Amino acid sequence: MQRGIVRSCTLFAVAVFCIYTAVSPAIAQQPQQTRAGIVTSFAPVVEKVAPSVVTVFTTQTVSRGQSAFSLSDDMLRQFFGGRSPQTQGKQTLQGLGSGVIVSPDGYILTANHVVSGADEIMIGLGNDLRRFKAKKIGTDSGTDVALLKIDDNNLPAVTFADSDKARAGDIVLAIGNPFGLRQTVTMGIISAVGRGGMGIVDYENFIQTDAAINMGNSGGALVDAEGRLLGINSAIFTRSGGNQGIGFAIPANLAREVMQSLRDKGRVVRGYIGTSVQTLTPEIADAMKLKGQPTGALVGEVEPNAPAAKAGIKTGDVITAVNGKKVNDPRELRLMIGSMAPGTKARIEVNREGQTREFDVQLAEMPATAAGENTEKSTEEAEQPEKATVFGGVAVTSITEDIRTALNLPKEVQGAVIADIDTDSPAAKAGLREGDVIQEVNKQPVRSARDLLAITKKLKPNEKILIRVYSQGRSGYVALDGGQ
Numbered sequence: 263m264q265r266g267i268v269r270s271c272t273l274f275a276v277a278v279f280c281i282y283t284a285v286s287p288a289i290a291q292q293p294q295q296t297r298a299g300i301v302t303s304f305a306p307v308v309e310k311v312a313p314s315v316v317t318v319f320t321t322q323t324v325s326r327g328q329s330a331f332s333l334s335d336d337m338l339r340q341f342f343g344g345r346s347p348q349t350q351g352k353q354t355l356q357g358l359g360s361g362v363i364v365s366p367d368g369y370i371l372t373a374n375h376v377v378s379g380a381d382e383i384m385i386g387l388g389n390d391l392r393r394f395k396a397k398k399i400g401t402d403s404g405t406d407v408a409l410l411k412i413d414d415n416n417l418p419a420v421t422f423a424d425s426d427k428a429r430a431g432d433i434v435l436a437i438g439n440p441f442g443l444r445q446t447v448t449m450g451i452i453s454a455v456g457r458g459g460m461g462i463v464d465y466e467n468f469i470q471t472d473a474a475i476n477m478g479n480s481g482g483a484l485v486d487a488e489g490r491l492l493g494i495n496s497a498i499f500t501r502s503g504g505n506q507g508i509g510f511a512i513p514a515n516l517a518r519e520v521m522q523s524l525r526d527k528g529r530v531v532r533g534y535i536g537t538s539v540q541t542l543t544p545e546i547a548d549a550m551k552l553k554g555q556p557t558g559a560l561v562g563e564v565e566p567n568a569p570a571a572k573a574g575i576k577t578g579d580v581i582t583a584v585n586g587k588k589v590n591d592p593r594e595l596r597l598m599i600g601s602m603a604p605g606t607k608a609r610i611e612v613n614r615e616g617q618t619r620e621f622d623v624q625l626a627e628m629p630a631t632a633a634g635e636n637t638e639k640s641t642e643e644a645e646q647p648e649k650a651t652v653f654g655g656v657a658v659t660s661i662t663e664d665i666r667t668a669l670n671l672p673k674e675v676q677g678a679v680i681a682d683i684d685t686d687s688p689a690a691k692a693g694l695r696e697g698d699v700i701q702e703v704n705k706q707p708v709r710s711a712r713d714l715l716a717i718t719k720k721l722k723p724n725e726k727i728l729i730r731v732y733s734q735g736r737s738g739y740v741a742l743d744g745g746q
Contacts, residue, residue, distance in 0.1 A: 301487075307485070307487065314419065318383065320355075320384075358478050359376035360478075360479055361482060366416055372494075373407070374405075374408040383395070383398060385410065387414075394414060399411050402523075404532075407512060409524040423485075425493060428469055433487045434452055436471075439478055441477060450471050457510060463496070464596070465597060466593060469484065471510075493514050494514070531627055534568075535569045535599055537563065539596075541559075542557065542559070546560065546741040549727060558580040576614070577737065585609050609623075652715060655684030656687065656694065658681060660678060661677065671732070677714075694729075698732065699733070727742040729742060
């Protein structure tokens, strides 16, 4: 689904490669122009930015065969832009990345993947690469941002731009050390803003650029034509492992919010309402009898006693706005809620069966793991599985204690388990799989295979079918055509 576009490429398509660059704390000089207004050089901007550029060196020792990326030794060397000398039983990975000075007293922004798992982090400043040992203040894998600190003062800090004002077509510069070639400058434009759905990180709102980004550029900055920080580059989309003109940067505004939270608390604190949401597809909207071209985030599951549940939000609701701001898809909802502080009251608008309703939700703090593990076994009495065939090729059975244990189903999950499915059936093509639990059909609860069979017998021949299904740890909706 959302991750398919990334999977269609080689393994390097999901690897994260970025650039570094920075800006003087003074007002950046303008690019040189002719009398006709044509830009002839960005040298003044680069000269102001270069002093804020830093090189990030990392060292990590792992057991032979252990790798966070599951790549071969040669691929690891390419990824990190350095060497990975081997010793018997151990492997030392030497990483090369980039960073941006964000305060005169030594705070540096970089990408989380550059320093993740590192045993030692060193920062190189200036052309002579003066070395400083860096302390990791905090990291956030959800945005791929990390904050480092070195003991030095009077450093040239970056000037932040308002990344919300970035537009496709704006000129951008990247200064970094691709393949170890320090102070390399590339230029391009912003190709798009608000990119997401690629499965790179949890909170995706990328600036896309065609400025050349290659291996060894990780963790740095994208700057505008005035030398202000627009984003921390985080990923490239490539089939070869090299630049193909599609790079992604974390917007500066988002990076700054994460940086401030890491600096103040050592971690990122996010708002939380306790829902599992999914994309509202035209097929699902049709099955839900929603008129027009509805947009929003479809609530597939509401956690008991979570803020959303307490406010009255239910499964099947479509969240359409937060505090008056339109929600187009689950990604936007995640960004909106995650950027708010716990304790904040949010006015959430939903579409419930075609009617608009509003709820005041007091946000809680995002748990360390939003979906807690449930290892308790069900105490229900053992029963003989009931079996039935529905939807033209889907064999289902009731949930028994053995089945619940085997599938690690939380005790609150009720329904009919798919025991077998015809791979050519409409249900399989819609995404249903063996082990999925059908919980509702057209908003009618399903508690057993017998329930499901009874409901499907009442369906009209050409009726749209809306199925709520528990799959891979969460509930969501699937739409089918036809009656039985």
